[in-house]
Amino acid sequence: MKRRGKSRGATRRKGTFDPDDTTRVKHTRVGVWDLYEEITPELQNIPGASNYERFLEWKRDLPYVWLMLKDISSIRRCWPLFFSYFCVEFALALMPAMNLWFKGQLLTIVQRAVETRTVDKNLLMQITLGVILCKLIMRLLRWVKLKLQWPLSSSLKQHFTTHLFEARARLDVPTFENEAIQAQLEAASTGGGHFSIAWGTFTMLLGVFTTAVQLISQVSVLWHTLSSQMDGHLLAAVGLFQSLAEVVQWKSRGRLRDGVWAATTKNHDYIKLQGLKRLVAFSEHRKEFVAGNMAQYTLALFKHLATKVGPNVGEFWEVYENLILHGSPISVTWIFNAALGELPQIVFALRAVQYPSSIPVSLTTLHLVSQSVNTFSHSVWRLIEQTGSIADQIASVRKLYDVMKIPNQVVDGTIPFPEDEQKIRHGVSLEFRHVSFKYPGSEEFALHDISFKLKQGQLCVIVGDNGSGKSTILKLIVRLHDPTEGEIFVDGKDIRTLKLADLRQAISVLFQDYTHFPLTIRDNIALGDPQHAEDEDRIRLAARLGGSEDFINKLPDGFDTYLDRPVKDLYGGLPEGTKTLFGRSVDYSAVRGAGEMSSKTHGLSGGQMQRLAVSRTFMRSVVSDDSRVGLLLFDEPSASLDPIAEHDLFARLRELRGNKTMLFSSHRFGNLTRHADLILYMRSSHIIETGTHDELLKHQGDYARIWNLQAQAFL
Numbered sequence: 001m002k003r004r005g006k007s008r009g010a011t012r013r014k015g016t017f018d019p020d021d022t023t024r025v026k027h028t029r030v031g032v033w034d035l036y037e038e039i040t041p042e043l044q045n046i047p048g049a050s051n052y053e054r055f056l057e058w059k060r061d062l063p064y065v066w067l068m069l070k071d072i073s074s075i076r077r078c079w080p081l082f083f084s085y086f087c088v089e090f091a092l093a094l095m096p097a098m099n100l101w102f103k104g105q106l107l108t109i110v111q112r113a114v115e116t117r118t119v120d121k122n123l124l125m126q127i128t129l130g131v132i133l134c135k136l137i138m139r140l141l142r143w144v145k146l147k148l149q150w151p152l153s154s155s156l157k158q159h160f161t162t163h164l165f166e167a168r169a170r171l172d173v174p175t176f177e178n179e180a181i182q183a184q185l186e187a188a189s190t191g192g193g194h195f196s197i198a199w200g201t202f203t204m205l206l207g208v209f210t211t212a213v214q215l216i217s218q219v220s221v222l223w224h225t226l227s228s229q230m231d232g233h234l235l236a237a238v239g240l241f242q243s244l245a246e247v248v249q250w251k252s253r254g255r256l257r258d259g260v261w262a263a264t265t266k267n268h269d270y271i272k273l274q275g276l277k278r279l280v281a282f283s284e285h286r287k288e289f290v291a292g293n294m295a296q297y298t299l300a301l302f303k304h305l306a307t308k309v310g311p312n313v314g315e316f317w318e319v320y321e322n323l324i325l326h327g328s329p330i331s332v333t334w335i336f337n338a339a340l341g342e343l344p345q346i347v348f349a350l351r352a353v354q355y356p357s358s359i360p361v362s363l364t365t366l367h368l369v370s371q372s373v374n375t376f377s378h379s380v381w382r383l384i385e386q387t388g389s390i391a392d393q394i395a396s397v398r399k400l401y402d403v404m405k406i407p408n409q410v411v412d413g414t415i416p417f418p419e420d421e422q423k424i425r426h427g428v429s430l431e432f433r434h435v436s437f438k439y440p441g442s443e444e445f446a447l448h449d450i451s452f453k454l455k456q457g458q459l460c461v462i463v464g465d466n467g468s469g470k471s472t473i474l475k476l477i478v479r480l481h482d483p484t485e486g487e488i489f490v491d492g493k494d495i496r497t498l499k500l501a502d503l504r505q506a507i508s509v510l511f512q513d514y515t516h517f518p519l520t521i522r523d524n525i526a527l528g529d530p531q532h533a534e535d536e537d538r539i540r541l542a543a544r545l546g547g548s549e550d551f552i553n554k555l556p557d558g559f560d561t562y563l564d565r566p567v568k569d570l571y572g573g574l575p576e577g578t579k580t581l582f583g584r585s586v587d588y589s590a591v592r593g594a595g596e597m598s599s600k601t602h603g604l605s606g607g608q609m610q611r612l613a614v615s616r617t618f619m620r621s622v623v624s625d626d627s628r629v630g631l632l633l634f635d636e637p638s639a640s641l642d643p644i645a646e647h648d649l650f651a652r653l654r655e656l657r658g659n660k661t662m663l664f665s666s667h668r669f670g671n672l673t674r675h676a677d678l679i680l681y682m683r684s685s686h687i688i689e690t691g692t693h694d695e696l697l698k699h700q701g702d703y704a705r706i707w708n709l710q711a712q713a714f715l
């Protein structure tokens with residue numbers, strides 16, 4: 001481990017994590033990763049301070065456990081199952097003590113047999129029966145437990161999956177794209193394990209309780225039984241000493257806790273290696289990968305890089321577990337403890353030499369003691385392990401609830417919008433007042449001092465160079481981000497004061513980088529207007545207006561087609577092309593046919609994709625008479641359309657928009673700009689020319705130049 005010795009003068013914001021601050025940050029190399037942990041200055045020199053901190057964490061986190069238990073108790077249909085599960089666990093916890101009791105009885109019989117040379121056959125039968133019954137009951141209880149486990153754990157999982165869905169659904173763009181937030185969401189979803197956090201916590205709490213019951217019941221039975229045995233307490237003490245010695249040697253693993261830490265890698269070879277893995281694994285790259293003939297080159301590069309970075313590479317957690325947690329060498333106490341395991345036998349041998357006549361009784365006692373000490377120390381181990389992981393588990397519960405409280409960067413307003421529902425159909429006014437904007441983490445202005453006004457019902461077209469800021473203007477209107485400086489007004493009101501849901505309801509937007517959702521085509525269109533998502537007629541009308549109805553109808557599953565099925569079919573691991581297996585002929589087509597599975601995928605052309613996206617916008621904006629939309633935003637809606645489709649789209653838009661205010665971003669002059677009330681010509685984050693088509697032509701500036709350039713192509 002070494003400290004970083006650079007940039008003492010680095011800018012440090014109060015309360016934020018600064019990896020370059022050498023007084024507060026510990027740096028550890030973990031394979032190709034660099035781990036930076038914040039050292040808490042006040043506590044670092046106090047012995048045992050971290051344990052104290054851990055206790056404080058518990059105190060902070062326990063209310064969340066209470067909250068979770070209340071949440072779990074709200075799933076009423078599970079009550080009987082929970083009750084049964086609790087009873088089964090409780091009964092199972094008493095079983096080892098019961099077993100011990102029977103063994104104690106056996107010991108008494110042996111002792112009596114040694115002393116009196118007689119055996120009580122009836123008692124022996126009863127005890128034998130009791131032991132068998134005990135085993136049977138235990139098996140039965142375990143079977144019932146397994147049967148109850150699945151319905152309970154899956155109910156909890158489902159309940160908390162909905163909770164996580166809600167937590168994700170409420171996040172805005174800059175918050176969601178933040179990598180720290182992504183990590184927080186990930187941690188809350190998995191809890192780092194196979195089961196859900198809720199089920200893990202429930203079983204852990206129950207486990208601690210039942211282990212305590214197990215220990216108390218065993219100790220009382222053992223104490224009672226051994227009181228009457230020669231050397232009973234001595235052997236028990238020796239056995240327990242050994243198991244406690246192991247416990248003392250066990251120390252909590254130095255897991256990274258929830259404190260402030262961050263890990264990064266600057267190893268270019270490793271990063272490139274990961275990039276190559278994705279390139280070859282993800283279907284979205286396959287077309288270019290194949291067409292570009294990249295296989296041979298990338299394979300050679302992959303091999304070269306893999307050799308160069310060596311074996312100590314992998315996901316951070318994988319490397320951390322192996323190099324840091326399991327990296328400790330074998331200790332002297334570890335070896336000493338192994339020898340201590342034989343101590344009860346040594347004590348027994350010495351006593352046998354001293355009192356040879358007591359050998360049979362002592363032998364049975366030794367057997368009883370070593371067995372019960374084994375179960376006992378197993379229980380102690382369980383308890384320690386459970387309490388050791390309690391802090392982690394409880395912290396996971398807090399994570400589960402904390403994700404609901406992640407603050408959005410775009411803060412909601414309070415004023416309802418619009419004041420007049422009727423009026424909004426005739427459009428809204430829009431004003432940008434000295435708006436500047438930088439994307440999060442970017443030093444460059446994407447927009448700089450942008451001001452313009454648009455009256456109710458006007459058509460505005462934004463034209464300009466690539467990267468000049470056209471799309472960004474549209475994104476700010478729907479408040480995907482807020483301006484860094486300046487204000488935006490809709491109908492004279494600062495959009496930051498308006499209720500976000502109302503503002504977005506009043507706007508229909510088609511982004512340039514639209515995506516299609518992993519749902520059916522019907523749902524893809526329907527989600528344009530969630531309020532009318534069940535209205536089949538509207539969906540079909542939207543498809544017709546967007547120019548997508550014809551090709552959708554030609555697809556085998558029509559509107560039910562999934563463009564990219566979110567759940568894939570599963571197949572056995574036979575190598576593709578296998579024709580025979582152990583002499584039998586085999587073929588996937590039989591099982592595929594029986595399951596009505598298809599290996600076909602439905603590809604759409606770029607233009608068809610765009611028509612689908614336009615249909616989604618139409619679903620919201622122009623289809624309904626009761627629409628509450630007053631502002632339509634289109635970012636390059638015709639980029640992938642053929643000239644006829646483009647012409648039809650604009651004609652339809654002009655006809656259907658009524659009086660709604662409309663804003664287009666476009667590279668194409670003509671079809672739209674000629675009808676525009678206002679054209680904004682942009683370059684390098686600034687508006688450099690504004691006016692109508694005629695005004696800008698007269699002005700003889702850049703707009704006129706590009707217009708003439710495009711017009712000449714048709715001469």
Ligand SMILES: Nc1ncnc2c1ncn2[C@@H]1O[C@H](COP(=O)(O)OP(=O)(O)OP(=O)(O)O)[C@@H](O)[C@H]1O
Nearest residue numbers: 439440442446465466467468469470471472473512
């Ligand atoms: N998510 C983002 N994060 C950081 N910078 C971004 C992001 N999106 C865009 N930018 C930057 O902001 C500037 C404006 O981008 P914008 O997408 O608004 O341009 P545009 O005029 O719509 O371009 P085009 O004509 O190519 O669509 C560009 O310099 C771009 O690199």
